Amino acid sequence: MVSSTEYGSHTWDLLLTVDHQHEGVEKEIPLQVTGDLHVGGLMLKLVEKIKIAQDWSDYAFWWEQKKCWLLKTHWTLDKCGVQADAKLIFTTQHKMLRLRLPNMKTVRLKVSFSSMVFRAVSDICKMLNIRRSEELSLLKQSEGTLKKKKKKDKNSKEPATEDILNLCDSPVSSGLPANAGLYSKTMTPIYDPVSGSPASSTMTWFSDGSSAEQSCSILALSQPTCSPEMLAEMYQPRTLADKAKLNAGWLDSSRSLMEQDVQEDDQLLLRFKYYTFFDLNPKYDAVRINQIYEQARWAILLEEIDCTEEEMLIFAALQYHVSKLSLSSETQDSTCESEVDEVEAALSNLEVTLEGGNKSNILEDITDIPKLADNLKLVRPKKLALKAIKTYWFVFRDTSISYFKNKESAQGEPIEKLNLKGCEVVPDVNVAAKKFGIKLLIPVADGMNEVYLRCDNEDQYARWMAACVLASKGRTMADSSYQPEVQKILSFLQMKNWTMCSQAASEPENVDMKPECFVSPRYTKKFKSKQLTARILEAHQNVSQMSLVEAKLRFIQAWQSLPEFGLSYYVVRFKGSKKDDVLGVSYNRLIRIDMATGDPITTWRFSNMKQWNVNWEIRQVAIEFDQNVSIAFTCLSADCKIIHEYIGGYIFLSTRSKDHNETLDEELFHKLTGGQE
DSSP: OOHHHHHHHHEEEEEEEEEOOOOOSEEEEEEOOOOOOOOHHHHHHHHHHOOOOOOOSTEEEEETTTEEEETTTTHHHHHHTTTOOOOEEEEEEEEEEEETTTTEOOOOOOEEEEESHHHHHHHHHHTTSSSGGGGGEOOOOHHHHHHHHHHHHHOOOOOOOOGEEEEETTSTTTTOOTTTTTHHHHHHHOOOOOOBSSSSGGGGGGSSSSSHHHHHHHHOOOOOOOOHHHHHHHHHOOSSSHHHTHHHHBOOTTSSTGGTTOOTOOOEEEEOOOOOOOOOTTTTOOOHHHHHHHHHHHHTTTTTOOOOOHHHHHHHHHHHHHHHHHHSSSGGGOOOOOHHHHHHHHHHGOOOOOOSSSSSHHHHHHTTTOOOEEEEEOOOOOOSSSEEEEEEEEEETTTTTESSSSSGGGGGGGGGEEOOTTEEEEEETTTTTEEEEEEEEEETTEEEEEEEESSSSSSHHHHHHHHHHHHTTTTOSSSSSSHHHHHHHHHHHHHHHHOHHHHHHHHGGSSSSOOGSSSHHHHHSSSSSHHHHHHHHHHHHTTTTTOOOHHHHHHHHHHHHHTTTOOOEEEEEEEOOOSOOEEEEHHHHHEEOOOOTEEEEEEEEGGEEEEEETTTTTTEEEEEEEEEEEEEEEEESSSSHHHHHHHHHHHHHOOOOOOGGGGHHHHHHHHHHHHOO
């Protein structure tokens, strides 16, 4: 027996705060505890003392000072390090959160504030019926991108509540009882065991009631175009430093929302973070394709990515086509199975995957690597002088280009041999002016060597461009993705090569179109409304026969063809440098960019990377590459953890395979992205 005085010496008082909605019941409750009491026992004692009959299963302790959850209920207070001064709040793990989707719609739903963000995003995507959740993440809008809005909003009222789609009745976590409706249906689509295809179309997964149908129509169908006034109010980055602000607020995937100061009912952006859209399939991905299309559309309208006038008109024509089809009544049930099958067949070459092409094809003959040989023009930019243009005989073999004075001298030594591995390939095309150029930025010891090739026609350009793109990734024309790459380039050029339709051009006033909604503000200032309408209708002739899903996929494909596609920018200071640079992070490389001119200085491929780590004390990222190349930099526009996670995330995504049955190796993701902080 232990005497009461002896027992008292081991116990101490702990003041607990209970986050409940019951009036007249104390929110602060003192308890006498011992250090060997485990967290689960503390919960039990507290609930017994509160004496309120309710379901407490979603509650857990949040330790305010340490900013952490006490989720290991078998750990004792001593092991957790909890002492008498600890402020523990007994609160729900699932809380309301407002998410702004890529299509600018806001949904309100219950999200786990105690799970790591990677898991929380996975649960959110299950609810919204978006496959491949690892491509998305949550983004806090940075102050810089909100300033413009706030000035405008001073006199305006709060947005109407009906703009928010409320999904709070559908629990996100599988730990909660799922009600029939949106969530339970999208969790497990019914597959045919023989063919592997769903037994019913995507739309019917949502057919358990009016709110579910409304959710689907909003998430899977395009929204009406926004007004030019709304577009003018939104944040438009002007410089690379402005673009870097867009990527500053990505949340840490290895920590929970609560640990990152996200409060109940806060608004976050749900966005595609990694630009590697794996296994896009019209049959299962109605919502995902639409949201990628919307993210691409806004990136172009807000000039987050640069494109030429010709390309802008193609994007405008495709948007106009999509909005026209979305508004017409027939498309409301356009996802019938037969159409999806037709679309899938038509788009077999358009599948947007990590590297494109089907890796499982057997190569014709591994020993016989194809080569290209042709007369091309070489353009060398000269400082303070006109560009020198001269025709040479070019030979493309393996991953390098050699050029000779003429065809006859091709047996001898070339004038120069250019190794394209790790280079930047930029299209320099104007179809209307019959200009088919390829700009090559080849890494050399002191930066980048700039070379321009000029082709005579579309076919020649497509073959050489595809070869250059593959060579930059270290692959030859024997690779099975070469022919699909050629076809992709040709189909994009075909869209640009529209012919004027006399009726459309002569009567633009008969068409009800607001052209300012389909192009970025820069082009609205450049052209009159009538001129824009005529030019968009002219470009529309080439895409007018496409189905809705095909038009969206074409838009995504055209977006992917832009030189800047997939680059996320950060302002950094390289070790040993006296000025700031911009670092572009892509799915397969890092690019050092001159902040003033926007020109690429050096490119480093992930395939040549040996290791990367962070010195957490000085917040410096250090990366080692082959051939004893190493770089180190500190990040000035965001936390260095964000760049560290980007690199690890892209490497993680490159390990995905269709054979893996869509299960994610969460542990590997955290190993590659978490860092040893």
